[in-house]
Amino acid sequence: MSSVLVYALHKDGVINKNSLGAISEGTRVAGELGGQCDVVVVGGADLTDETLAALGNYGASKVYKVDGPEGLSQPVIDAMAQLIKTNGYSNALFGGGLLGFEIGAGLAARLEAGVTMEVTAIRVENGKAVAERPILQDSQISTSTYRGDVGIIIGRINAFEVKETGGTAAVEQLPVDFSPFSLKAKMVTRGEQRGADVNIEDASVLVAGGRGLGEAEGFKMCDDLAEVLGGAVAATRAVVDAGWFPYAGQIGQTGRAVAPKLYFAAGISGAIQHKVGMQGSENIIAINKDSNAPIFEFSDLGIVGDLNKILPKLTEALAAKKAG
Amino acid sequence: MKICVLVKQVPDAAVDKRIDPATGRLDRSGEANLNPYDTHAIEAAMQIREGGVTPVEEIVAVTMGPAGSERALHKAVSLGADRSIHLSDDALAGSDVAATGYSLAKVLESENPDLVLLGQQSDDGECYTIGAVVADHLQMPSLTQVVKMDLADKVATCERQAEYGYDTVAVELPAVISVGDAINEPRYPSLKAIMGAKKKPLDVKAAADVGIDAGKVGVDGSQVSCGDFKAPPSKESGRIIEDEDTNETVAEIVAWLEERKLIA
Numbered sequence: 224m225s226s227v228l229v230y231a232l233h234k235d236g237v238i239n240k241n242s243l244g245a246i247s248e249g250t251r252v253a254g255e256l257g258g259q260c261d262v263v264v265v266g267g268a269d270l271t272d273e274t275l276a277a278l279g280n281y282g283a284s285k286v287y288k289v290d291g292p293e294g295l296s297q298p299v300i301d302a303m304a305q306l307i308k309t310n311g312y313s314n315a316l317f318g319g320g321l322l323g324f325e326i327g328a329g330l331a332a333r334l335e336a337g338v339t340m341e342v343t344a345i346r347v348e349n350g351k352a353v354a355e356r357p358i359l360q361d362s363q364i365s366t367s368t369y370r371g372d373v374g375i376i377i378g379r380i381n382a383f384e385v386k387e388t389g390g391t392a393a394v395e396q397l398p399v400d401f402s403p404f405s406l407k408a409k410m411v412t413r414g415e416q417r418g419a420d421v422n423i424e425d426a427s428v429l430v431a432g433g434r435g436l437g438e439a440e441g442f443k444m445c446d447d448l449a450e451v452l453g454g455a456v457a458a459t460r461a462v463v464d465a466g467w468f469p470y471a472g473q474i475g476q477t478g479r480a481v482a483p484k485l486y487f488a489a490g491i492s493g494a495i496q497h498k499v500g501m502q503g504s505e506n507i508i509a510i511n512k513d514s515n516a517p518i519f520e521f522s523d524l525g526i527v528g529d530l531n532k533i534l535p536k537l538t539e540a541l542a543a544k545k546a547g
Numbered sequence: 548m549k550i551c552v553l554v555k556q557v558p559d560a561a562v563d564k565r566i567d568p569a570t571g572r573l574d575r576s577g578e579a580n581l582n583p584y585d586t587h588a589i590e591a592a593m594q595i596r597e598g599g600v601t602p603v604e605e606i607v608a609v610t611m612g613p614a615g616s617e618r619a620l621h622k623a624v625s626l627g628a629d630r631s632i633h634l635s636d637d638a639l640a641g642s643d644v645a646a647t648g649y650s651l652a653k654v655l656e657s658e659n660p661d662l663v664l665l666g667q668q669s670d671d672g673e674c675y676t677i678g679a680v681v682a683d684h685l686q687m688p689s690l691t692q693v694v695k696m697d698l699a700d701k702v703a704t705c706e707r708q709a710e711y712g713y714d715t716v717a718v719e720l721p722a723v724i725s726v727g728d729a730i731n732e733p734r735y736p737s738l739k740a741i742m743g744a745k746k747k748p749l750d751v752k753a754a755a756d757v758g759i760d761a762g763k764v765g766v767d768g769s770q771v772s773c774g775d776f777k778a779p780p781s782k783e784s785g786r787i788i789e790d791e792d793t794n795e796t797v798a799e800i801v802a803w804l805e806e807r808k809l810i811a
């Protein structure tokens with residue numbers, strides 16, 4: 224059977240948007256393969272039958288609900304391996320994020336199957352799904368073809384569009400015997416929000432700071448510039464991990480995705496995991512002292528220089544302009 | 548306890564990376580070095596050893612790669628590993644992520660470590676999932692992108708950022724942990740350590756030495772093949788200004804913003 228199995232990530236009873244996109248995409252691909260798209264979720268009582276049946280609205284035929292710990296990869300690998308062995312899916316599909324990468328890779332090991340990550344497009348060729356993935360800082364696109372019975376596809380964040388089709392899915396409780404080692408990692412706290420609750424999603428101008436700011440105090444330069452531009456301040460994972468900026472203001476794969484009118488990147492290298500959260504911005508300006516920084520590949524205006532020299536003067540000039 | 552650190556030799560950051568059209572693989576000629584992310588994994592191992600809470604008998608650096616990958620192992624040893632293992636076999640060339648993880652797991656099986664550490668990603672293949680593959684083969688719990696790790700009583704309490712914020716996960720050892728680059732600030736090797744690195748034991752192993760099934764590795768054993776390379780839709784390249792006179796640079800930025808009506 225050429226059907227597709229999608230893992231749906233959730234927290235507090237709400238299914239992740241990237242998983243909804245994966246269900247829509249899985250449904251499209253399954254349609255071309257002549258099968259159906261089923262979904263698996265692993266969690267507790269917060270996943271109600273109503274929530275799960277509603278995944279039919281994105282195309283899911285059947286949703287398997289597994290009682291187990293949420294937010295950890297290995298219990299999900301057990302569940303998916305079991306389902307693939309009994310139902311014979313041709314593809315396992317994950318939306319972008321982090322957990323799906325761990326599950327998909329572990330599943331590849333378990334099933335001795337091929338896996339491709341950061342996938343941005345899926346096509347069906349000769350009755351099989353093939354996956355396109357950008358490589359080498361997005362300078363090339365490579366196409367993965369799968370041998371074997373199962374192909375594992377891990378999407379890039381926001382790669383798959385969420386499409387509402389109407390309909391409800393059948394929900395089935397699935398008992399799974401977890402492997403002993405799958406229960407040896409235990410969630411202590413999940414999804415802790417570090418730092419203040421900053422709002423970046425509504426801003427039409429974002430001044431984002433990275434490790435190039437040098438220290439937490441460097442964000443003062445971003446604050447000042449954001450103020451004269453009438454915008455908000457955002458950040459990369461590197462500086463959030465370092466405790467320089469709140470998690471709520473992080474852009475990228477495990478942060479937020481934004482598309483402001485202006486994205487001003489200061490001291491940011493432009494890693495793919497950051498790019499995926501801001502590449503939809505209308506105008507991108509970057510200041511970086513390294514002329515080879517990847518961010519210049521997707522900036523509309525790139526300034527090669529020291530942000531410590533440029534930012535204060537720019538803020539001053541804009542303030543003077545406003546006053547005058 | 549014994550810690551194995553997985554490391555990889557990658558093209559130097561300064562080398563222009565490209566796909567060899569003949570093989571469809573990354574062209575690995577040119578200057579190569581230890582994957583910078585791996586230095587954080589070695590440092591994490593060293594900090595456990597120096598922390599004194601958990602005695603560490605041995606830190607072993609393990610790599611799989613073509614001849615010449617000793618360079619990365621020497622660097623790993625200069626940063627603190629006691630010895631190293633180089634899995635090298637023509638049969639392994641062209642292995643995909645799953646086959647590579649399987650092969651590394653076979654080496655690790657013969658070492659029987661209490662903790663396997665690795666870096667958050669490789670600088671060349673843009674892959675951050677090898678730890679999960681290795682863990683499943685070893686039947687160990689695993690976690691990736693860990694930025695804080697406290698070890699006590701055979702449990703690693705790990706923090707990492709995932710989709711919803713920071714998770715704290717208690718992982719029972721033996722385990723496979725990939726560490727993020729925020730976990731520590733790797734030390735620089737001393738001149739003495741650099742000089743001494745070549746004298747530390749380096750075992751070269753072939754696939755058969757660690758019981759790798761040749762049918763599961765290399766180009767033929769891999770379940771996914773990459774090809775059909777093409778350029779992405781081209782985007783008009785932006786304007787670049789080299790900052791020489793900052794007043795001038797600022798004036799240009801202001802004009803650019805004004806032109807696009809981006810000044811509030």
Ligand SMILES: Cc1cc2nc3c(=O)[nH]c(=O)nc-3n(C[C@H](O)[C@H](O)[C@H](O)COP(=O)(O)OP(=O)(O)OC[C@H]3O[C@@H](n4cnc5c(N)ncnc54)[C@H](O)[C@@H]3O)c2cc1C
Nearest residue numbers: 433434435459460461475476477490491492496497512530
């Ligand atoms: C699974 C996974 C998920 C991830 N998720 C995210 C995510 O959601 N968001 C995210 O941002 N990252 C994420 N990352 C991390 C990402 O790969 C990069 O490590 C991170 O984005 C780098 O942040 P940075 O640009 O601030 O730091 P760096 O890469 O260190 O770049 C700093 C830049 O500042 C420049 N610089 C230094 N000094 C100056 C100066 N004085 N003037 C001008 N320029 C200067 C340097 O040239 C350099 O280019 C993720 C990684 C993984 C593996």
